[in-house]
Amino acid sequence: MLETQGYIFLKGVYEKDGVIADFNKALNDFMTKHKVMMYLQKPMDMDEELFYVNNTYSNINTYEKALYYAKPVIENRGAKNRTTEIGYYDIYQSNRLFPNLLELFNVKTLEAILNKTTSSRWKFHRANIHISNNVKNPMGYHSDGMADSIRVLIYLNDIQTSQQGAPVFIKGSHTVQGRANGIKKEDIKIFTAEKGDILVHYENGFHRKLPQEISGVNGYIAIHFIKA
Numbered sequence: 340m341l342e343t344q345g346y347i348f349l350k351g352v353y354e355k356d357g358v359i360a361d362f363n364k365a366l367n368d369f370m371t372k373h374k375v376m377m378y379l380q381k382p383m384d385m386d387e388e389l390f391y392v393n394n395t396y397s398n399i400n401t402y403e404k405a406l407y408y409a410k411p412v413i414e415n416r417g418a419k420n421r422t423t424e425i426g427y428y429d430i431y432q433s434n435r436l437f438p439n440l441l442e443l444f445n446v447k448t449l450e451a452i453l454n455k456t457t458s459s460r461w462k463f464h465r466a467n468i469h470i471s472n473n474v475k476n477p478m479g480y481h482s483d484g485m486a487d488s489i490r491v492l493i494y495l496n497d498i499q500t501s502q503q504g505a506p507v508f509i510k511g512s513h514t515v516q517g518r519a520n521g522i523k524k525e526d527i528k529i530f531t532a533e534k535g536d537i538l539v540h541y542e543n544g545f546h547r548k549l550p551q552e553i554s555g556v557n558g559y560i561a562i563h564f565i566k567a
Contacts, residue, residue, distance in 0.1 A: 366495075375413060413428060491561070506529075
């Protein structure tokens with residue numbers, strides 16, 4: 340199913356009042372202790388002891404630089420795109436800031452799910468944290484262009500309606516044939532969810548998040564896998 344339609348959606352993979360609650364507390368404590376949201380409002384980059392806040396894109400201006408920088412990069416996506424993704428923050432190398440993240444979310448089990456639901460073998464590549472803070476103007480449909488990469492998106496909070504900024508994936512768009520067909524209404528899959536659910540999809544498929552018409556903060560852990 341994952342190989343044919345480009346995605347699978349799994350309910351209740353992680354306990355709301357267990358793993359998810361514990362990690363949300365750790366994330367909130369980290370953001371507060373290190374004044375991350377304050378730094379993200381600054382007009383300049385902030386080179387802190389544990390992380391680098393990228394507000395200007397003058398030093399770290401590519402995906403590769405952010406991914407392989409000497410310390411975790413907290414990327415202010417709205418500052419990069421100017422007119423889109425205002426309020427969207429992407430934390431690279433998040434498993435270095437939270438050393439127990441991969442164990443807490445049992446990456447080996449996720450690998451086993453991918454190995455079982457596809458004809459390939461997979462291995463861990465990277466882990467990011469996405470924070471959408473009242474994003475009214477998200478990026479439209481796009482492909483990350485990586486046919487040999489799968490993203491597991493773990494919901495850290497409930498998204499009960501599409502108006503809360505739900506993720507979207509275009510069924511079959513990860514294939515050449517699917518891309519040639521364009522976007523059809525019946526292939527637009529909107530994923531409302533409860534915290535602890537996961538959306539698994541090929542990164543080269545067309546995807547996006549909807550605008551947050553209802554104010555709030557959405558958090559996700561994005562664990563990326565590549566072919567072994």
